[in-house]
Amino acid sequence: DIQMTQSPASLSASLGETVTIECRASEDIYNGLAWYQQKPGKSPQLLIYNANSLHTGVPSRFSGSGSGTQYSLKINSLQSEDVASYFCQQYYNYPTFGGGTKLELK
Amino acid sequence: QVTLKESGPGILQPSQTLSLTCSFSGFSLSTYGMCVGWIRQSSGKGLEWLANIWWNDDKYYNPSLKNRLTISKDTSNNQAFLKITNMDTADTATYYCARPSQGSDYFDYWGQGVMVTVSS
Numbered sequence: 001d002i003q004m005t006q007s008p009a010s011l012s013a014s015l016g017e018t019v020t021i022e023c024r025a026s027e028d029i030y031n032g033l034a035w036y037q038q039k040p041g042k043s044p045q046l047l048i049y050n051a052n053s054l055h056t057g058v059p060s061r062f063s064g065s066g067s068g069t070q071y072s073l074k075i076n077s078l079q080s081e082d083v084a085s086y087f088c089q090q091y092y093n094y095p096t097f098g099g100g101t102k103l104e105l106k
Numbered sequence: 107q108v109t110l111k112e113s114g115p116g117i118l119q120p121s122q123t124l125s126l127t128c129s130f131s132g133f134s135l136s137t138y139g140m141c142v143g144w145i146r147q148s149s150g151k152g153l154e155w156l157a158n159i160w161w162n163d164d165k166y167y168n169p170s171l172k173n174r175l176t177i178s179k180d181t182s183n184n185q186a187f188l189k190i191t192n193m194d195t196a197d198t199a200t201y202y203c204a205r206p207s208q209g210s211d212y213f214d215y216w217g218q219g220v221m222v223t224v225s226s
Contacts, residue, residue, distance in 0.1 A: 091212050095143075098152075099152050
C-alpha cells in the first residue's frame with residue numbers, strides 16, 4: 001500500500017498568517033491527492049482534489065500544490081474558522097490517508 | 107442535496123460481527139459511476155478506508171482487512187451495508203460512510219459517523 005506521511009503533526013499560527021502543511025507519498029501518486037478539513041466532533045470535509053483543484057464552496061485562501069510524491073496545502077490569511085485538523089488522502093491506489101495535522105491559533 | 111447517515115449497534119463484544127447501515131439520499135446507486143464507501147477513524151490508526159461498492163456491484167476492499175469485510179447494497183431503498191467479522195477492541199472507532207466523487211476515489215460527501223465500541 002502507499003504510505004502517506006504528513007507534517008507537521010501539529011501547528012500553531014496567528015490570525016492572518018500563511019500556513020503550509022506537507023504530505024509525502026511513499027511512491028508517485030500522479031496528483032491523485034485530496035485534502036480534507038475536520039473540525040472537532042464533525043466528519044471530514046473535502047477541500048482540494050487532484051492535488052490542486054478547489055472543491056465547490058471552499059474559500060480561495062485554501063490552495064493545493066505538488067506533484068510526484070510531494071504535496072502541500074496552503075492556507076493564506078488564516079481565519080479563526082480554519083482551526084481544525086487537516087488530512088491528506090491519496091487515491092492513485094486504494095485510498096490511504098495521512099496521519100493528520102492539528103492546526104491551532106497562537 | 108446529497109446526505110448520508112450511518113447506523114449501527116454502538117457497542118459490541120469481541121469476536122462479534124459488526125453490521126452497519128448507510129442510508130443516503132440525493133443520488134442513486136443504480137446510476138452509472140455512483141459509489142458508496144466506508145472509512146473509519148480511531149485515535150490509534152487515524153483514518154482508514156475500508157471498502158467501496160459501485161453502481162455495477164463491483165466491490166473493493168482494504169487488503170489488510172479484506173477477509174473480514176463484506177460490503178453490499180440495497181439500491182431500491184438507497185442503502186449500503188458493511189459487515190466486519192471477528193471484532194476486536196482495536197476496531198473501536200467512528201465509522202463513516204461517504205460518497206466518492208463520480209469516477210474517482212476521493213470523498214466529496216460524508217455521513218456524520220457512528221461510534222462503535224468493542225468491549226467485553
